[in-house]
Amino acid sequence: MERRFITRLGDGSAVALTRSALRAELEEGTQAAAARAKLPPLETPELEHLLDIFASAARFSAVDIGDEVVLSFDGSGTPQQGSRVNALLQYEQCLAADSCELYHSDYSYKAVKTVVGVEQQAMKEARERLTIPVHYGAQPDLGRYSAPDGPCGNWAELLPQMRIDDARAAQEEAVELAVEDMVYVATALWEAGADGLNFDTAGAGGDADFLATLLAVERLRAAHPGMGILVGMSGELVLGTHGQLEYRGTRLAGLRPAAQLEVVQQAGATVFGPAVNVNTSRTVAWNVARALTLMKPCMAVARIPVHANAGMGVGGVPMNAFAPVDAVSRCSRACVDILRLDGL
Amino acid sequence: MPVAHAVASGMNGLRAAGDLVARLEMARGMKLAEAKVYVAEKLGAGVADLADPLVMHEVRGELRLGRVFEAETTYPHDPSPQEAKRNIAALLDLRINGAGT
Numbered sequence: 001m002e003r004r005f006i007t008r009l010g011d012g013s014a015v016a017l018t019r020s021a022l023r024a025e026l027e028e029g030t031q032a033a034a035a036r037a038k039l040p041p042l043e044t045p046e047l048e049h050l051l052d053i054f055a056s057a058a059r060f061s062a063v064d065i066g067d068e069v070v071l072s073f074d075g076s077g078t079p080q081q082g083s084r085v086n087a088l089l090q091y092e093q094c095l096a097a098d099s100c101e102l103y104h105s106d107y108s109y110k111a112v113k114t115v116v117g118v119e120q121q122a123m124k125e126a127r128e129r130l131t132i133p134v135h136y137g138a139q140p141d142l143g144r145y146s147a148p149d150g151p152c153g154n155w156a157e158l159l160p161q162m163r164i165d166d167a168r169a170a171q172e173e174a175v176e177l178a179v180e181d182m183v184y185v186a187t188a189l190w191e192a193g194a195d196g197l198n199f200d201t202a203g204a205g206g207d208a209d210f211l212a213t214l215l216a217v218e219r220l221r222a223a224h225p226g227m228g229i230l231v232g233m234s235g236e237l238v239l240g241t242h243g244q245l246e247y248r249g250t251r252l253a254g255l256r257p258a259a260q261l262e263v264v265q266q267a268g269a270t271v272f273g274p275a276v277n278v279n280t281s282r283t284v285a286w287n288v289a290r291a292l293t294l295m296k297p298c299m300a301v302a303r304i305p306v307h308a309n310a311g312m313g314v315g316g317v318p319m320n321a322f323a324p325v326d327a328v329s330r331c332s333r334a335c336v337d338i339l340r341l342d343g344l
Numbered sequence: 345m346p347v348a349h350a351v352a353s354g355m356n357g358l359r360a361a362g363d364l365v366a367r368l369e370m371a372r373g374m375k376l377a378e379a380k381v382y383v384a385e386k387l388g389a390g391v392a393d394l395a396d397p398l399v400m401h402e403v404r405g406e407l408r409l410g411r412v413f414e415a416e417t418t419y420p421h422d423p424s425p426q427e428a429k430r431n432i433a434a435l436l437d438l439r440i441n442g443a444g445t
Contacts, residue, residue, distance in 0.1 A: 062352040068395040069376060070366045071354040073346060091357075093412050096350040098362035099370065127442040131410035131425045131432075132363035133370055193442020196370045226439050228370030270373035304373040311345065328348035336353045342369060342376035344349055 005055050008327040010280035010287050012320035019055040022285050026050050029282070029289030037236075037256050042293055046338050050292075053330050053337075054285045061329045063336045070343035072230060072271065072307050074137050074200045075107065076100040085126045092132045098343075099133040101198055102126050108141035109182045110150070116185055120192035127193035135228060136189040137198030140182060140213045142205035145174035152177070155241060171208035171242045175215070182216035187223070196228020196270070203260070204234035206241030207252035210260075214247045214267040221268025231264045232273030232309055233257070236294045258297035265304055271343070274298055275309040280319050284327045288316035288334045296339060305342035308335045315344075358412050360400040361387065364432065371438060386435050407435060 004016035017025070030041040042050075053061055063069075076097065077087025084102060091097040102123055104112050112119055119136070126134045146154040153170030186197045199217065203210035217229055238260065240253025247263050255263070257274035264272045276291035291314075298306050313319035316331040335344060355362030361383055368379040384391045387407070393399040404411040405419070410428030413419050423431060429443035439445050 060348075060352070066392050066395075067353075068355045068362075069353055070362060070369050070379075071346075071349055071357075072366070072370070076346070091346065092363075093358070095346055096354055096357045096359050096362070097346065098355050098357045098366040124442075127426075129425055131428045132358055133366050135370070190441065195367070195441055226371055226441065230370070270370055302375075305369040305375055305379075310349065317345075323345055323348075325348040328345055329352040332349050332352035343366075344353060 005057055006326070007054055008284045008318055008324060010278040010282055010284065010318055012318035012323055012327065014324075015283065017283070017285075019051065022054045022283075023047070023051050025283045025285040026054070026289040029286035030293045032286075033290040033293035037294055039293060039297060042289060042296070042338070046292075047289070049337060050285070050289060050334055053334055059326050061326075061333045063333050067336060069336050069341065070305070070307070071098045072135075072198075072273075072343055073097060073099065073101050074198060074232065074311065075103045084122055085129060088126055088134060089129055092130050097132060099135065099195075100130070101135050101137040102194075103137050107138050107200070108144055109138045109185050110141060110144045110178070112138050112185050113181050116188045119185075120188055123189055123192040123194050133195035133228070135196035135198050135230060136186075136194045137200050137230075138185070139201045139204065140178055140199055140209050140216075142171070142174050142178055142209035142212055145177050146170060150174065150177075159241075168242050168244065171206075175208050175212045178209075178212040179215045179219070182212070183219050186216070186220050190224055190227055196230060198230040198232065200232045201234035201275075202231050203238045206239040207245045208242045210238050210252050210255075211245045211247055214263060217264070217267040217269050228271070229269040230271040230273065230307070231267075231269045232307075233260055233275040236274075236276045256297075257295050258301050261298045261306070262301055265302075269304065271305045271307055272298070272302070273307045273309045275314045276316075278313045278316065278319050284316055284318060284330065288331055291316045292334065292338050295335075299339055299341065306339070307343035308339065308341055310335055310344045355395045356397055356400075358404075358410060359397040361389075361394040361404075364409075364436065365394065367432070367436065367438060367440070383436070407431065409435070
């Protein structure tokens with residue numbers, strides 16, 4: 001009888017699979033991505049290496065010594081660590097973080113604008129107490145600009161009414177407002193001593209959300225040549241909630257990770273974070289193979305560092321706030337070993 | 345989650361030279377392999393040493409780049425974070441925002 005290995009589903013729950021079953025999961029995962037995105041599947045040696053990572057009883061898995069990569073974080077710290085800046089210091093002194101991120105619990109540039117002075121003061125304190133790079137992060141969060149939370153029409157209501165032109169006009173108006181808010185907040189945090197800015201889950205609201213991010217990055221790069229600018233995506237496909245928006249001649253709707261990276265590079269970011277969402281009903285092995293297949297084309301076109309998103313529910317990591325280390329470490333190692341990327 | 349990633353694949357941050365490589369990636373958009381070579385040359389160390397906490401602890405102390413401390417190993421004469429960042433900026437020929445460089 002073939003030996004079974006404890007592995008995980010995409011929701012983090014444990015399942016026991018044989019090596020043969022894990023091989024099938026990996027092959028199905030890469031084929032699913034290849035078919036959906038019209039990409040080549042992972043090659044046989046890559047799948048064999050992934051199989052060795054997953055068909056193991058070890059509680060933890062890690063890259064080879066010498067293959068370590070830079071870690072960047074969104075939202076560093078939890079309430080149990082005390083103040084936000086104390087949490088960052090613990091990331092530096094106790095958790096071996098290569099960099100960290102100051103953030104507000106209402107993780108949206110629009111929300112932060114109203115308390116930006118408080119955030120500047122916290123950044124000032126962080127820069128005085130930490131040696132590792134501290135960036136500030138929030139989400140572009142375009143939906144906040146639609147009624148009833150914002151001044152623009154609600155395209156989620158207009159689209160089902162077939163008021164396409166009104167929905168598009170509302171999004172275009174929201175883009176203008178969001179760009180101004182992101183530039184305002186980013187500039188304020190840069191003046192307070194941030195090492196960089198993170199635009200997290202870019203494109204979560206669709207192609208207009210992504211366009212707003214790119215336009216904000218473009219303006220910040222022009223104003224601050226030395227600013228670190230990280231753009232982390234929200235998913236493996238930019239949704240066409242507008243459908244006609246372009247950035248420098250590239251239509252944004254429907255972009256996959258490698259094409260997302262190309263426009264992010266053009267805008268002037270210094271780090272790109274591809275994100276591939278997890279299917280919670282499939283295994284981590286299936287999800288990792290799918291994610292790597294979708295992210296792999298990034299490496300051929302990247303002129304800037306690529307930091308794969310490998311947090312809760314992305315990059316194969318289970319969609320659970322308390323993801324088990326056996327799954328997280330395997331995802332971490334798999335991304336580095338297969339993609340040879342610059343960070344996570 | 346951050347602990348699992350740090351142990352599985354991270355460069356050990358201030359325990360080694362992860363923050364220095366991170367600075368070049370973030371500020372200059374330098375790719376990992378190039379950034380590792382750049383930092384190693386500036387430190388007078390090998391690329392293989394960059395994530396080694398024992399080697400980097402000594403190097404960071406000598407160059408006054410800031411380092412971690414513990415109850416048994418305190419460094420009251422080590423530089424403040426701001427001073428350490430000015431030393432890092434000079435070493436890497438890199439402007440660090442907010443550090444007076």
